[in-house]
Amino acid sequence: MTQDLFRTDAYLTECSATVSAITAQGIVLDRTVFYPLGGGQAGDAGVLVLAGGTEIPIVDTRKGKTEDGSFNDDICHLPAPEVLALLLQSGQAAGAHLAVGDVLTARIDWSRRHRLMRFHTTTHLLCHLVPQLVNGCSITPDYARLDFNMTDALDKEVLTAGIARLVAAAHPVTVGAITDEELDANPALVKSMSVQPPRGTGKIRTIRIGDLELIDFQPCGGTHVANTAEIGAVIVTKIEKKSASTRRVVLGFAP
Numbered sequence: 001m002t003q004d005l006f007r008t009d010a011y012l013t014e015c016s017a018t019v020s021a022i023t024a025q026g027i028v029l030d031r032t033v034f035y036p037l038g039g040g041q042a043g044d045a046g047v048l049v050l051a052g053g054t055e056i057p058i059v060d061t062r063k064g065k066t067e068d069g070s071f072n073d074d075i076c077h078l079p080a081p082e083v084l085a086l087l088l089q090s091g092q093a094a095g096a097h098l099a100v101g102d103v104l105t106a107r108i109d110w111s112r113r114h115r116l117m118r119f120h121t122t123t124h125l126l127c128h129l130v131p132q133l134v135n136g137c138s139i140t141p142d143y144a145r146l147d148f149n150m151t152d153a154l155d156k157e158v159l160t161a162g163i164a165r166l167v168a169a170a171h172p173v174t175v176g177a178i179t180d181e182e183l184d185a186n187p188a189l190v191k192s193m194s195v196q197p198p199r200g201t202g203k204i205r206t207i208r209i210g211d212l213e214l215i216d217f218q219p220c221g222g223t224h225v226a227n228t229a230e231i232g233a234v235i236v237t238k239i240e241k242k243s244a245s246t247r248r249v250v251l252g253f254a255p
């Protein structure tokens with residue numbers, strides 16, 4: 001099991017960690033600042049810095065899977081495939097020796113992650129601007145897209161202006177939690193048809209945007225900026241009619 005430090009503090013850029021396993025799924029650490037692909041948000045990239053200073057580049061991060069394909073509580077850090085193959089074979093790759101029990105520093109590519117956080121928080125603003133159910137979401141460092149289950153047309157300029165207004169208002173973004181029972185009593189809190197909040201632990205993580213004025217409140221496990229002002233210049237670059245009942249909003253950074 002990997003302790004997920006990014007859930008309590010999305011601004012942690014590195015941590016000390018111990019290697020708990022090296023498998024075909026990647027390098028598993030006892031704790032990490034690397035966010036694994038999930039909820040539409042891309043997995044983090046970065047480096048693992050070994051005791052001697054050697055760095056192993058990490059190109060992606062995924063949740064660990066059990067043999068039946070279900071997710072477990074491991075977080076797997078993926079080096080390039082050829083590096084992982086060498087590590088599995090001999091414990092060595094590109095001058096680095098890595099073994100279970102080794103202590104290292106896990107450091108994310110912060111500028112990449114910060115772009116993901118800015119886009120991810122903007123998708124919550126879109127949920128406020130477009131009060132419809134979401135049936136698809138993809139957040140990458142270069143663009144994001146959110147698919148709404150709706151038939152009415154959307155206006156690119158109106159949405160871009162709406163985002164700019166919410167960014168300028170500098171609304172705080174806070175992490176909280178509700179119980180499974182509270183969520184059952186308020187099913188409308190779940191705005192996604194495609195991603196269900198993780199249950200079973202008794203508590204479900206929530207993200208609230210807005211202080212006195214509530215902008216958005218929903219269960220979410222991703223990483224967000226602490227204030228909408230930090231989003232900066234994010235615009236709607238495209239609106240697509242993906243199907244008769246789906247409108248896709250594509251986000252990008254202003255040129």
Ligand SMILES: [Zn+2]
Nearest residue numbers: 120207220222
């Ligand atoms: Zn979120």
